Structures are given as C-alpha cells and as structure tokens.
Amino acid sequence: MTMKTLLTAAAIISSAGFGVGKAPASRPSYNSSAPIVSAGAELQLRDEFASLDQQANPLPPAPWAKADPADSLYRLAREALSRADYKRAAQLFHQIPERYPQSAYAGQAMYYEAFSLYRSGGDDELSAARDRLNELKQKYPSVATGDRSTLMTRVCGELAKRGDEACTMLIDSAANKSSSKSSAGSGSTRDCPGEDDDERIEALKALLQMDADRAMPILKQVLARRDPCSVVLRRTAVFLVSQKQTSETANILMSVARDDPDQEVREQAVFWLSQVPGSTPLLEGILRSNADEGVKEKALFSISQQNDPRAQQILRDFALRENEDSDLREKAIFWLGQRSSTENTQFLRTLYSRLTNEDLKEKVLFSLSQQRGAGNEQWLMSIVVDPKEDVELRKKALFWAGQSGVATAELAGLYDRLTDAEIKDHMIFVLSQRQKDAAANNKLFDIAKNEKDPELRKKAIFWLGQSRDPRAQQFLIDLINK
Numbered sequence: 001m002t003m004k005t006l007l008t009a010a011a012i013i014s015s016a017g018f019g020v021g022k023a024p025a026s027r028p029s030y031n032s033s034a035p036i037v038s039a040g041a042e043l044q045l046r047d048e049f050a051s052l053d054q055q056a057n058p059l060p061p062a063p064w065a066k067a068d069p070a071d072s073l074y075r076l077a078r079e080a081l082s083r084a085d086y087k088r089a090a091q092l093f094h095q096i097p098e099r100y101p102q103s104a105y106a107g108q109a110m111y112y113e114a115f116s117l118y119r120s121g122g123d124d125e126l127s128a129a130r131d132r133l134n135e136l137k138q139k140y141p142s143v144a145t146g147d148r149s150t151l152m153t154r155v156c157g158e159l160a161k162r163g164d165e166a167c168t169m170l171i172d173s174a175a176n177k178s179s180s181k182s183s184a185g186s187g188s189t190r191d192c193p194g195e196d197d198d199e200r201i202e203a204l205k206a207l208l209q210m211d212a213d214r215a216m217p218i219l220k221q222v223l224a225r226r227d228p229c230s231v232v233l234r235r236t237a238v239f240l241v242s243q244k245q246t247s248e249t250a251n252i253l254m255s256v257a258r259d260d261p262d263q264e265v266r267e268q269a270v271f272w273l274s275q276v277p278g279s280t281p282l283l284e285g286i287l288r289s290n291a292d293e294g295v296k297e298k299a300l301f302s303i304s305q306q307n308d309p310r311a312q313q314i315l316r317d318f319a320l321r322e323n324e325d326s327d328l329r330e331k332a333i334f335w336l337g338q339r340s341s342t343e344n345t346q347f348l349r350t351l352y353s354r355l356t357n358e359d360l361k362e363k364v365l366f367s368l369s370q371q372r373g374a375g376n377e378q379w380l381m382s383i384v385v386d387p388k389e390d391v392e393l394r395k396k397a398l399f400w401a402g403q404s405g406v407a408t409a410e411l412a413g414l415y416d417r418l419t420d421a422e423i424k425d426h427m428i429f430v431l432s433q434r435q436k437d438a439a440a441n442n443k444l445f446d447i448a449k450n451e452k453d454p455e456l457r458k459k460a461i462f463w464l465g466q467s468r469d470p471r472a473q474q475f476l477i478d479l480i481n482k
Contacts (some may be wrong), residue, residue, distance in 0.1 A: 020021045060112045070096045070103040076365070077109065081116060090116035090125075097139070106125045107140030111148060118155050124323035125160060129155045130167070150202050157206030204236050210242040219244075223256055242272030250276045257286060257295060267298045284314050296328055304335035312339060316347050330363045337367025345374045362396055369400035386412070395426040402430035412443040424456055432463035441469045448475070 060078050063071055077092035093113035094136040098108040110132055117129035133152045136143060156167035204222065222230065224239040234256075241252050253276065256269035270286060273279045279302070286299040300318065303311045318324065319332040333351070336344045344370065352364040365383070368376040383389055383397035402411065411431060418424045428447060434440035442465075461479070464472045 018182060028085050058115075060108055068104050069099075070100040070105045070109070074105045074109065077112070080219060081112065084119075086116040086120045089113075090120065101139075107136065110136045110140060111143060112152075114155070115341030118151065118158075121158070123159075126155055126159050126162075127164075130159065130297060147212065151205065153202035157202065170391055172205060191199040193369060200233060201236055204233060204240060206473060212246050214246070215240065215372075216244055216246060220252065223252065223260070226261060229264050231265065232264065234260065235268055238265060238268045239272060242275050245276070250279045254285075257291075263292070263294060265293075267294050269293050270298035270302055273299075274305040280306050280308045280311050280314070283374065287314065287318055293325055296325075297331060300328065300331050300335060304338065312336070312344060316344070319347075319351060326357055326360060329360055333360065333363045333367050337370045340371040340374065341419055342374070345371055345376065349379060350379075358390060361393055365393065365397050365400055369404045372404065377401055377406045380404065381410070381414070385417075387420075391420065391422055394420075394423055397429055398423065402433065408437050408439040408443070412439065415447070420451060421456065424453075425459055428456065428459045428463060432466065435467045435469070437470075441467060441471070445471070445475065 006345055028159065038063045045258075046434035059335045060074075063075050063078070065071055068074075073092055073096050077089050077096070080086075083300060090113050093109040093116060095344075096103055100106060114129040114132040114136065117125040117132065130152065133148055133155065136148055159167040161225075166312035219237045219241050222233050225234065238253065238256055241249060250273065253269045253273050257266050257273075260266050260269065270283070273283055283299045283303045283306075287296055287303075291299070299471070300315065301356065303314055312406055315332045315336050319329050319336065321329070336348060348364050348368050348450070352361055352368075365380065368374075369380065380397045380401035382480070384394050386394070389397075408431070411427065415424060415427045428444065431443055441464070444460045444464050448457055448464060451457045452461065461476070465476060
C-alpha cells in the first residue's frame with residue numbers, strides 16, 4: 001500500500017455513504033444499508049500507515065539465466081520468498097554470492113537476502129540486513145540502487161526504534177535532508193522521485209515511532225516547503241503531525257489547511273484534525289471561512305467525529321444555510337443521521353418541512369431511516385400517504401420505511417388504501433424484498449390474483465417468480481394452465 005493509496009482510503013472513509021439512499025426511479029435497485037463511519041475507522045489507518053512496508057511481498061525477477069550455475073538456487077530462494085518463508089529464503093539467497101560471486105544472480109540475491117532478513121524482523125536479522133545492504137553497495141553498486149536506499153531506510157527505521165544509535169542518526173539525517181532539499185528546475189514535477197521509490201518518504205515514516213521532540217521540528221520544516229517535489233512529503237508529514245499529540249498539533253494542521261498550495265494537502269490536514277481532541281472550534285472556523293468545497297467537506301466529516309455536543313449543533317446550523325453548496329449540506333445531513341439523538345431527529349424532521357430542494361429532502365429521508373427506535377418509521381409512512389408530496393419522494397420514503405422495519409401487516413394494509421398506481425407498484429417491490437416473510441408473499445399472491453390493474457398483477461407475478469416460496473411454482477403453473 002502506497003502513501004497515495006492510504007490517503008485515498010482516508011478520502012473514501014471521509015465521504016462514505018454520501019451517495020447511499022439515492023434510489024433511482026427507473027429501476028428498483030437499492031442499497032439497504034449505509035455504512036456508519038466512526039472515529040475508530042480512521043484510527044485503523046494509523047496502524048496501516050505504521051506497517052505500510054509489511055503489506056507487500058515483492059518477488060525477485062523471474063529466472064533469466066538458465067545456464068548460470070546459481071540458477072537452481074535462485075529458483076528455490078525465489079519460491080521460498082513467495083511462500084513468505086523468510087528464514088529459508090535468506091539462507092538460500094545468501095549462498096548465491098558466497099558460492100558463485102560471478103553469477104548473474106549474485107547482486108539480486110544479496111538484495112533479496114537483505115529483504116528476507118528485514119521481513120524476518122528480529123534484531124539480529126535486521127542488523128544482518130543492514131550489513132548486507134552495505135556490502136551490496138560496495139560489490140554490486142548497479143543493482144537495485146533506488147530500492148537499496150529505500151530498504152536501508154526501512155531497516156534503519158526499525159533498528160532506530162529499538163535503540164540503535166547509528167541508525168537513529170541516519171534517520172535524523174535523512175529526514176532533515178528531506179525537509180531542506182530543494183528541487184531543481186522551473187516548478188515542474190517531471191523529475192521528482194516517485195512516492196514508491198523515494199527514501200525521503202521512508203525517512204519521514206520512520207519518524208512515526210520516534211518521540212515528538214525530535215520529530216516535530218523536522219515535520220514543520222517539511223510542511224514549510226513549497227517546491228513541487230515536496231508535495232508528497234507534505235502529505236506524509238500532515239499525517240505524522242496528527243499522530244504526535246502535542247500542544248501545537250492542532251495549530252500546525254490548521255496552518256496547513258489555510259496556507260498550503262496543494263489542494264490534497266489542505267484537505268488531509270482538515271481530515272486528520274478529526275483525531276485531535278479539542279479541535280471543534282478550529283473546524284467550525286473552516287466552515288465559516290471562504291475555504292474551498294473539498295476542505296469544507298473534510299471539515300464536516302471531522303466535526304462529525306468529535307464527541308462534543310457543540311459539534312452536532314455546528315452540523316445542524318450548517319445544514320440550514322441556504323447559501324452553502326447543496327452537496328455540502330447533504331453531507332451535513334448525512335452525518336447528523338449517523339449520530340442518533342432526540343435533537344438530531346427533531347431537527348431533521350423540521351428541516352424536511354422547510355426544504356424545497358428534493359435532493360436535500362431525499363437525504364433527510366435516508367438519514368432518519370438510519371435512526372431506529374425514534375418513531376421515524378411512522379414518520380416516513382406519513383410521507384408515503386401524503387398526496388401533496390412529490391411522488392418520487394413518497395416512493396423513497398416507502399423504501400426506507402420498509403428497510404427500517406415497518407411491520408409487513410402495516411405495509412399490506414396500506415397497499416389496499418393506496419390509489420396512486422406508481423406508489424402501489426413501488427409497494428409491490430418493497431414487499432418483494434421480504435422473501436423470507438410469509439406474510440409478504442401472501443400479499444403478493446393476493447395482488448397477483450385480485451388486483452384490478454393488470455400491470456400491477458404482472459409485477460406481483462414477476463416478483464413471486466423470483467421468490468423461494470414453495471407455493472410460487474404451483475401458482476405459476478396454475479396461471480399458465482388457466
């Protein structure tokens with residue numbers, strides 16, 4: 001998993017569920033549940049970040065020198081590494097340069113021996129991996145040059161955590177270098193190292209396990225940079241700052257959110273503020289500022305993760321602002337639905353009656369459906385039977401009422417009172433989603449037999465054909481033979 005993948009994952013979590021509940025009018029395909037995102041979901045990212053280098057097990061190049069005397073050893077070592085048998089792989093790779101120093105495989109074997117030792121993870125193995133990488137640089141300098149530097153940084157990062165003084169100095173030096181090195185050229189990123197092979201990134205990641213007094217000055221220097229080649233470094237540094245809980249963490253992230261020239265860096269600074277206690281007032285300031293929509297979206301998410309009553313009021317206030325972008329208001333409504341409370345439930349119901357934007361009203365319907373046990377099922381049913389409401393909103397209210405646990409008997413009884421064919425059609429679909437409920441199938445059989453509208457009868461017959469009710473097959477045979 002690369003840093004870019006990590007930040008993408010963070011972005012996905014922060015926007016999870018925003019599109020859920022938008023039931024298309026043209027076909028009955030719905031998501032019956034929506035993810036509820038908690039602060040714990042983002043905390044998992046911290047663990048992923050701390051073990052990014054444990055996620056991949058790259059295989060050495062495929063054998064290419066069949067006549068080479070070390071070919072069979074190389075194949076065996078490669079197979080052991082593919083099985084994650086690191087001890088065996090290290091032993092086999094070690095034999096190649098020892099026995100066949102002129103082999104075409106010697107340099108690659110030395111690199112992958114170091115990699116296998118690194119993945120083994122013991123103190124002795126890590127020290128041996130460092131020695132082998134130093135030896136590789138001397139004996140086979142053309143082999144895995146960029147990868148060698150990156151792996152050395154990873155190895156030393158692990159050793160530094162365990163108190164190795166030499167590696168601690170190396171990591172400090174590399175991290176400081178990453179904070180001060182400027183890029184050449186005229187602002188182009190064409191010559192910037194990629195995030196997957198940039199040892200500067202590895203040096204910064206190694207700071208995660210070091211004390212804040214040592215790490216924060218370096219991270220602040222990185223965040224102060226503005227050259228094109230520091231963008232990925234700054235994105236990494238933002239995360240690292242958020243994990244160093246100091247008195248200046250929140251202010252550093254706010255400064256980045258206001259001033260960094262890169263859109264994603266600004267957004268990630270706001271996103272990680274969700275993990276900083278007491279950041280609610282700062283996040284509220286972002287919502288009241290002229291920040292771009294991406295930054296405001298992250299601020300809404302971060303506020304939703306705060307265990308602070310004030311945070312919920314901020315979301316309610318934002319949802320009311322008619323001058324804000326409707327997509328952002330939808331997100332505020334969504335997050336209110338994920339935090340069940342009497343205040344949020346009453347607010348959303350009142351808000352629905354004031355809204356004229358159908359997308360916003362639809363989001364309110366969905367959000368209320370997520371708050372069980374607050375009487376929202378009956379409130380949704382009141383929307384279904386209200387002829388003054390838009391028919392699409394009535395259909396969506398019906399769908400979410402069905403998903404919220406309204407009794408089948410109540411749905412079946414309502415069908416008989418409905419006069420709008422489009423709503424009745426949708427009711428047939430809602431009943432069809434309860435295939436394990438005999439009462440729902442009973443109503444579908446009744447509609448298929450007794451409904452006066454032939455199109456509605458056809459719909460009921462169709463859904464019965466999709467059911468596993470043992471009565472359905474005979475019913476269909478009887479219809480065919482009628």
